[in-house]
Amino acid sequence: MTKEFAVPPVVFPSVGNPTVATGGNIQQRRVPIAPFQPPRPSNSGIPFMSFDIGSAAATTAGPIGGGTGPIGGAANFDDEEPLLDELGIHPDQIWKKTKSILNPFRVNPTFHKDSDLSGPIFLYLSFCLFQLLAGKIQFGVILGWIVVSSIFLYIVFNMLAGRHGNLNLHTCTSVIGYCLLPVVILSAVSLFVPQNGPLRFGIAGVFVIWATRACTNLMVAVADGGEEHRGLIAYACFLIYTLFSLLVIF
Numbered sequence: 001m002t003k004e005f006a007v008p009p010v011v012f013p014s015v016g017n018p019t020v021a022t023g024g025n026i027q028q029r030r031v032p033i034a035p036f037q038p039p040r041p042s043n044s045g046i047p048f049m050s051f052d053i054g055s056a057a058a059t060t061a062g063p064i065g066g067g068t069g070p071i072g073g074a075a076n077f078d079d080e081e082p083l084l085d086e087l088g089i090h091p092d093q094i095w096k097k098t099k100s101i102l103n104p105f106r107v108n109p110t111f112h113k114d115s116d117l118s119g120p121i122f123l124y125l126s127f128c129l130f131q132l133l134a135g136k137i138q139f140g141v142i143l144g145w146i147v148v149s150s151i152f153l154y155i156v157f158n159m160l161a162g163r164h165g166n167l168n169l170h171t172c173t174s175v176i177g178y179c180l181l182p183v184v185i186l187s188a189v190s191l192f193v194p195q196n197g198p199l200r201f202g203i204a205g206v207f208v209i210w211a212t213r214a215c216t217n218l219m220v221a222v223a224d225g226g227e228e229h230r231g232l233i234a235y236a237c238f239l240i241y242t243l244f245s246l247l248v249i250f
Contacts, residue, residue, distance in 0.1 A: 094119040101181045104210045109221030120177020130187035149240040156236045161225030179215035182207040183244045190248050204245045211241040
């Protein structure tokens, strides 16, 4: 048995705030109000922008690095130093120092008083590249020997010079690195020389004497107190570059 319920009709008016009478109760439906929006200035082309861009750009400081001028103007980089100079790399000085090693009988120590490590790093990478072409991967070995050799020669020189010695480790590493040039040339020549022959050992001996003489002259010239101990310094340099030449020969 079903029971019927009387449902009053619902009327949807088209305009105004409608009222629907349902058994004496009046229900009102409110029209939704639009959300709040900030006022838009008439002189701004960007929505929701409450300030003038033109006035702000006119009072802002100039380009990066100093100077005056509005943002968006052309920055003046004419007074900036080249990137290599900011990094401490001077190709002209590296070339002069490298060229001074090419004459083992007359090494010019004037360029080597201002020490740097850019040239030695370039020679180190060249040495490793030639060894790699010979089938020898010795990047870590060569770098380790350069560090140990620099510390060894630094200690030996200052022990011999005593109070008069003014050689620092940075200068010592720079000199040893630049005097590595004959060994780099030896590694390039050894690519065309037969293995395990007397000619190979003879060429290696010539290049070792070349590097030893250049390094000894530079050590005595750039630091004080080493002239009277030239023989002992030359012996230490001879041991250093003999070790490097053994990497090339064997």
